[in-house]
Amino acid sequence: MPGLIRGVARTAAVAGTATAVSNRVSRRQANRWADQDAQAAPPEEAYAEPAPAAPDPMEQLEKLGELREKGVLTDEEFEAQKAKILG
Secondary structure (H helix, E strand, O other): OHHHHHHHHHHHHHHHHHHHHHHHHHHHHHHHHHHHHHHHOOOOOOOOOOOOOOOOHHHHHHHHHHHHHHOOOOHHHHHHHHHHHHO
């Protein structure tokens, strides 16, 4: 009987050690694969606001004309703004 118990204990120790080593190797490989995936992933592109579209000069002139008609702009201010728009 002592020989049988010794054999079972030895088998249990070997199996436990093998399981522990196997689990450790599995965790290490999973960590390596995760690191490789992180390195292989393309970098995230930063979102950039699109540049505002250049306003249509005709629309700007129409708005300036309306402001002048309403009396918000004087003729001199209208002409100065028109010169800026037309370059």
